[in-house]
Amino acid sequence: MSHSEIRVRFAPSPTGYPHLGNIRTALFNWLFARHHGGKFILRIEDTDVTRKVEGAVENIIDSLNWLGLDWDEGPYFQSQRLPLYQEIVRKLVNQGPAYLCYCSPHRLEEMRREQIRRKQPPKYDRRCRELTVQQRAQLEASGVTPVVRFKTPLEGETSFHDLIRAKVTFQNDTLDDFILLKSDSYPTYHLANVVDDHLMVISHVLRADEWLSSTPRHILLYQALDWQPPQFAHLPMILGPDRAKLSKRHGATNIIEYQRQGILPEAMINFLSLLGWSLDDKTELLSREELVKHFTLERVGKTAAIFDKDKLEWMNGVYLRRLTPEQFASQAIPFLQRDLPSSVKRPLDDTYISIIMPLIQERARTLADVPHLVDFFFLDELEYDQSLLIKAMDAVSATKAIETSLERLKPLEAWNAVSVENILRPLATELGLTTSKFFGLLRVAITGRTASPPLFQTMATLDKQRCLKRLNKALQKIKEQK
């Protein structure tokens, strides 16, 4: 394995489902690896037994698969590597950089509370750092299971060069003796993360900004272990509309939710790539291949970004319109199956769908919009407020307009958009109505709403019989009102 090989990892913990921010981190790692011809590794950091969420690992994998972020190694599971961490901790204790701590969680919590009350930084008071042999023997005899803490240097400073933030320095005395091994003998994040990054020969750690302040701990660990630390690049965070760290309360927190909402993976990738990265001053639409080709850390920004759903949906609309009619239809079908009213018979008619879809392809921002845009093509009974019929004119002229239309359409043999238009367009003039009013009236009668695909194509797609039926129904509705 050459020294210069690029190896990055995505290391989520299965304590929840991945959200936009997590996935953006995964994406940047993936793009970085693919751009440099390196390796992208998936590692599950499942060291917190108490917070493990059922199905989280599957969800992480589904999310990556949905977006086409394929990995070259893994998934590795830290829970299956416990002896590795324990051995290294043993070494650290024996050689001096770590020590056993017998303080009870209760005491630690009391201490912390007191420190906060006195407006002091909450830090471990290092009581167990320099225990005498007798003290240790005594505590050991009392049956307390100790944790292992890192002996953070009391003085000096720790700094590192971040690929995005440049030089970052921390005073060691602001750090405390953090825990390496918990009393259940699982490693903490800090330890497991450092050990695995080293063992897996990770060259670059691209992770969210929230990890910046724990990096000096990691550097100190690398030094104590006499290992070469990887390069760090802390990515700007993605915030919710309230400018706070993304969390459950921001809705659609699980990335897979966007699939359900009808977002295409290509659009999601493109959109996410632009959160914290840009190619230049104008390019917005980039394919996966173009992203791989152009992605570099130099063009990653430093400022946190707020996720804007409007822009995501706009971009999704662009990708939707770029699909061929066949692709669009096949993408839309699962959404029609799922969301069309249950009164519509299944299975749906593929041929009928393939005729309808082109009529709404440019009108949908998400695939989840589709069922609502086309449901009147499938329903037998339209439900709409009769006031829509006489919105633009009185009941008498509306009745007359529809009656005349029926009269002229009845004898029509060849029923298609052109033939229907040839009859109806002249009729508007004859009735003394603007096309806007006349066609608007017919639109409501035919579709039950004021906005729809072009009227004549819609009428042609619905067959003659159904159109005439709906026109009669409209007449009835107008009468009922009077």
Next chain:
RNA sequence: GCCCUCAUCGUCUAGGGGACUAGGACGUCAGCCUUUCAAGCUGAAGACAGGGAUUCGAAUUCCCUUGAGGGCACCA
């Protein structure tokens, strides 16, 4: 409270001393197109957080203030 980071239109961003009357995109508004809604086209409004300093010249460099975010767990 302490530590770290960040700071350009409402939002995503371009900008790395003169090319800036600060560019693009989403959104908003207006107009065109048009049978409606979309789409498309055209146009408009809209930002360098504030104050010092350096410089012939600062959105761009430095300092301070302010603001925002993150971290300070036997969570990651």
